[in-house]
Amino acid sequence: MADALSKGARTLITDGGVQSNHARLTAAAAAKVGMKALLVLGAPELGDNNGNLILDNLFGADILFMEGASVKDMEEAMDHEAAKLSVAGKRPYIIPIGGSTPLGDLGYVDAVKELAEQADFDDPIIFAAVGSGGTLTGLLLGCRLYMPKAKVIGVAVAGGTNHIKRHMAECFKGAAELLGVEETLSVDDIDIIDDCYGTSYGVPCPGGDEAVKLAASTEGILLDPVYTGKAMYGLREAVKRDVFDKTRPVVFWHTGGSPCLYAFSKNYAKNFRN
Ligand SMILES: Cc1ncc(COP(=O)(O)O)c(C=O)c1O
Incomplete structure (x- = not known):
């Protein structure tokens, strides 16, 4: 703005x-x-x-x-x-x-700064949904600057991960330049789980729907079927697949999106008349 x-x-x-x-x-x-x-x-x-x-x-x-x-x-x-x-x-x-531009990515750089100021840990594994890539780019740059021991893992909400990684590396460079810091990101440094989105963007998948229900019924937290539900599905799979050191704190970065729940209400609604 x-x-x-x-x-x-x-x-x-x-x-x-x-x-x-x-x-x-x-x-x-x-x-x-x-x-x-x-x-x-x-x-x-x-x-x-x-x-x-x-x-x-x-x-x-x-x-x-x-x-x-x-x-x-x-x-x-x-x-x-x-x-x-x-x-x-x-x-x-x-x-x-x-x-998802260098300027837009700076929002999540600041967000990591806030996390670093508030958290009583400094080496979390951070999970977040990946759509156009700006969120993850900002988190990665923010971690370089404010939480260098953190590890960031993205969960793709659609296909085309290689293209997104290339876009992210370019935007990362641009965002670092805007901040005047000499940080670069290679596509090989970007960790994205790319098999937890079901069939395509915007189409809910069973694993994501289950994650939405789990978070709501055990934590009172609303996720959504398009982004954060799939990201939580990815986190659950990562736990099962043993892909990270479980002694470290895990941060699930909730990026919003709950209005979508209403658009997909048939996935979650119960017929109370039965
Ligand atoms: C709720 C929510 N989470 C995550 C994302 C992913 O963000 P990005 O497009 O920066 O990868 C979006 C993108 O619009 C979103 O709406």
Whole structure:
């Protein structure tokens, strides 16, 4: 927001899936700073009007629905919309998908700083969901700077991990440059569990659904079927597979997303009339 404000932006544009938490939070942030948000969502217009979509609407965002659109299609649409808004004097500012840019990644660098200040341990194994990669990139850079003994393990919520790792290494370099630190990340240093997402992005999987129910019924914590449920499934698998030293503290980094629970209510609802 600071960057958008400093550039005099009046309209934030971003893209994502129909239940994108990032898009919803972009809409909320725009509302807070008095800007308009335009969300380009790859979904049919008459899809499930639920979960994040309701919140997008409450935050006053305009939505452009693009059924069956690829990320590239949505990027082109964002450029096209930005050109139209510029002509109308509405000063657009595009935030790429997931906010996974060097600047966006700095949020989770700061988050690790907070963890380091609050935790009474310094060598955790940190688990987090990986979508477009910005969260994990920020966590990795944050750990280099503030918690060098920590280990970060990502859990992919979709395929294409090799491509994401390359994007992460590039963004890591850019984020380090923004901070003026000489840190680099090789793709071989990125640890991602890539077989706990089921069939594809945005489609719940049995292991993820079980993890959602487990966290809710044993800890009172709400995960979601698209990101954090799959991440917790990955953590449970990592425990079973013995891939990390279990004497070390484990941090499960809860990245939000519970509005999606309502969009997928049929996966969790009980028919109370029975
Ligand atoms: C709830 C939630 N967790 C995790 C992620 C993954 O973040 P990233 O796209 O930075 O990998 C997202 C991405 O939108 C998300 O919505």
